[in-house]
Amino acid sequence: MKFPYSETVLEHFRHPRNVGKIEDADGKSMEGSPACGDMVAVYIRVDSNTNTLSDIKFESYGCASNIATGSIITELAKGKTLDEAKKITWKEASEALGGLPKIKTHCSVLAIEGLRSAIQSYEERHGLVKERTPTTVEIVRKRLKKVMNPITGLDLVRTNLVKDIKLRDDGNVRVVVDLPANHQFASAMREEIMEKIEPLWDVKKVIVEFTE
């Protein structure tokens, strides 16, 4: 096998664990979209006495790293408390899989987000979340940390590619990326940035610009 995937990734890809839906799940989420080529659905069953994940299942529309990460997080999260499960990181999932290629970070990070969102949906339904806060530059920056720079596999913020973030009162968000507009990954990054920022409740429009 000549792929840049570890044996563990390939094993989970071939035989994904905990696949499927949970009917009447206590919490569920759907992350990603067909646009970015990857989607993960996560379903959880919560034991309300112990606040632990008694069951977890996932579905995936995506590439091998997406499927394998979905599979491994169900194994990592099952039986854990909600607070423990929320803290599972991409790094832990990646290590459990024997490493993931940098360029595939984006596809695999989705499953982690899916798990957190499913728990969040459970918490929202049970009145466990705080009030909605207005979007700030810091909140936008935090979300941009989930957009990966495919060149390094690290996020845009960490690799200093976010040159400027501007918020206007009318709900427009302008993000300037320090790359030429004709860069190999420019279009892919624009789509991903929009996908991460647009869902913020008070954001009306996202404008992504490049420095050259």
Add this chain to the structure above:
Amino acid sequence: MPERRIYLDNAAATRLDEQVLEAMKPYFFDTYAVATSEFAYTQGIEAREALDEARGTLAKALGANPEEFIFTSGSTESSNMAMKGVALALGKKKGKHIIVSKIEDFPVLHSARALERQSFQITYLDVDNEGFVNLDKLKDSISDETILVSIQHANQEIGTIQDIISIGHVCREKGVLFHTDATHTFTRIPLDVEKIPVDLVTVSAHTIHGPKGIGGLYIRKGTQIAKWMDGGFQEFDLRAGLENIAGAVGFAKAVELVTPAENEQLQAIRDHAINRILAEIPDTTLNGHRWKRLPQNVNISFHFVEGESITLHLDMHGFAVSTGSACFSRSLQGSHVIYGIGGDHERAHGSIRITLGRYNTMEEVDAVVQTLAEVVKELRDISPLGKEER
């Protein structure tokens, strides 16, 4: 590990034919001299004769004169030369407008973008949902400023064959040069420059069981094109650089080895594959036209699943195919061709391209269809998409 490997990505590269290698060998070990003028030494003159003979074979295959055919390093260089050579020659003299289709392969598309950055205006023509350029739209796009139209003979991904005769006539009437990228049609579909009003044609050896690193550009006599690879006076002083004689000889041999019977056989296997997949696997869409397509091309989208997962599973079973999925591409973007024919993201990410060559058999195609059906079913079982529809 799979017992055998079956290669079904012949649009990307092909296995070299042994007869091609045999024809090339003497030019590595005996006649390895540079092609000299007729007044130099024997080996150089022999090399020159071999190059001339190969050029004659290539020109004849296109219905051209030998002095209208120059060798290049492949179709990327040929298309770059056609686009940038014409732009250099006519940009200042006549105008700065160039027309290409939206679904051109990257050498033409990215040459257009590079010229755009050099203040040329580019029209990217839409295509219909089967990939055809609209002739009226083409006519309307041509202005006094237009210097070149570049529309491919057939598409690299979905195999759609353009009506280049009509396109050529439109260009001729309007007095505009016409380049066609024939990388995937050369020797598979007739292209006679005596009958088709085309001025520049890109061809390559790598798609027809010839060596990589050799291609050519047909340049109709009198076409205004500037030299942009500077150096010596090779290739009628249009393209500098030491001639790749072994490559040229191999290219000529590869052309001679393609027969009409082989093209018919490819088409029969293609039709068998398309018919079986569409009939036996639900929720599939054929990309491109049913029969106005390359005899060696199959491209089908499998809904609700992602292409990289399909190709990885197929590889584990020993099959090599390609996909228009973003995950598979170096730019992380879905196929611009599938988007160009109005396909959505899901159709692009779920598209699988099978391209046939001389060494593929009906039995191999039956095997890949069987495995495809199993793999697609498995992936659909774990997909969150399409559950209501099924």
